[in-house]
Amino acid sequence: MSYNKVIVPINGEKITVNADLSFNIPNHPIIPFIEGDGIGVDITPVMIEVIDAAVEKAYKGKKSIVWMETYCGEKASKIYDGEFMPEETLDVLCDYVISIKGPLTTPVGGGMRSLNVAMRQELDLYVCQRPVRWFEGVPSPVQHPELTDMIIFRENSEDIYAGIEWKAGSEDAKKVIKFLKEEMGVTQIRFSEDCGIGIKPVSKEGSQRLICKAIQHAIDNDLPNVTLVHKGNIMKFTEGAFKEWGYEVATECFGAQLLDGGPWMTITNPKTGHKIVIKDVIADAFLQQILMRPADYSVIATLNLNGDYISDALAAQVGGIGIAPGANKGVAIAVYEATHGTAPKYAGQNKVNPGSLILSAEMMLRDMGWTKAADLVIEGIQGAIKNKTVTYDFERLMPDATLLSTSEFGKAIIKHMNA
């Protein structure tokens, strides 16, 4: 297959999808990467260097990743004549099944819609999976960061986050407000003359497919509970429905039974016989509970906007978004990406922590079954941190630490991989 601007390497093979939707990973897979805007230029090359080193140490040339640069964001706009998310990029990400991207800029309050959100919607990457764990030695604002060990399953395609909104005073906003008042009997719009309007679509199918993935993850990894986080007391037919549909799918697809008369439920893990509690909590209470009782929570299933807030809040508890990884997944496609954004004030300074993107690539290696290389990445990161050789975000909170640049931190990680 050939593309207009993307150059397909001749020395690699495509990852393919089997009939059961599992991935068929060749020994030298071609993996597309998007450098990303802002600090993408700093972290992406370091991620590639670290991952290449781990794979080489683990497999001594028998396996390797063949990277293929693909474009989105500001770099794409220069190459594709003003297009920020070219059709070709979406084609490449689909065709090659597994890919990784740096962060992309979204202007606030106007301009284009989020490229990140658009990509998730276009490719139907409906799961945003963000694990949150603490590495020994990482400075944290809480006393017991080791108690925070969760994985967020954030619905990635719906909710107010989908970007269906109209500007205050526009003809479209006036039309929607008129419809709401005159045809739907809405009386609660306080200042209807200058009111922006946003729509929050939350579907049963969208909620249940996400919640199924969260429960399946708990089963596969023998985890003790899945918590549905919602604001269903206020947004009854969207967030409240998410909770109801969650308990429903737990019952219908996983045989959940009421726990002590409900509403919480339990299922028996068919792989281990252990109980998994399916519970729910209202989002504001959850945000205080993750600080007070983090050990009570394991797998989190939540809506798109809640998931966005919760990801950064939980990341802060274990050292910040400099080491918060993530993956966007669809039916037979995965795009790995860090939790953080483009941090524009640091762009091009070789300063920021590449850990989030490296750990996102570590998730990718693990999903590919390249466990030995993934373990080396973890060992390298853990070693560099224990040795107190870290980037500015950790160094400013760690007494006696040695300050490293982005690229130096990458080299420190490689040095601590003991194959």
Ligand SMILES: NC(=O)C1=CN([C@@H]2O[C@H](COP(=O)(O)OP(=O)(O)OC[C@H]3O[C@@H](n4cnc5c(N)ncnc54)[C@H](OP(=O)(O)O)[C@@H]3O)[C@@H](O)[C@H]2O)C=CC1
């Ligand atoms: N998936 C994506 O592509 C995402 C894109 N964005 C976009 O990124 C842009 C900037 O957003 P902003 O709100 O500033 O959020 P960012 O996540 O880009 O940065 C916020 C702060 O987090 C810290 N930080 C972020 N990345 C790192 C890192 N790698 N190492 C160490 N510290 C880090 C810095 O803190 P400090 O100042 O304390 O040093 C930084 O100022 C926006 O256009 C936004 O839309 C945002 C989130 C996700």
Ligand SMILES: O=C(O)CCC(=O)C(=O)O
């Ligand atoms: O798309 C963006 O600019 C922000 C996305 C974001 O914050 C996230 O997905 O966590």
Ligand SMILES: [Mg+2]
């Ligand atoms: Mg975010």
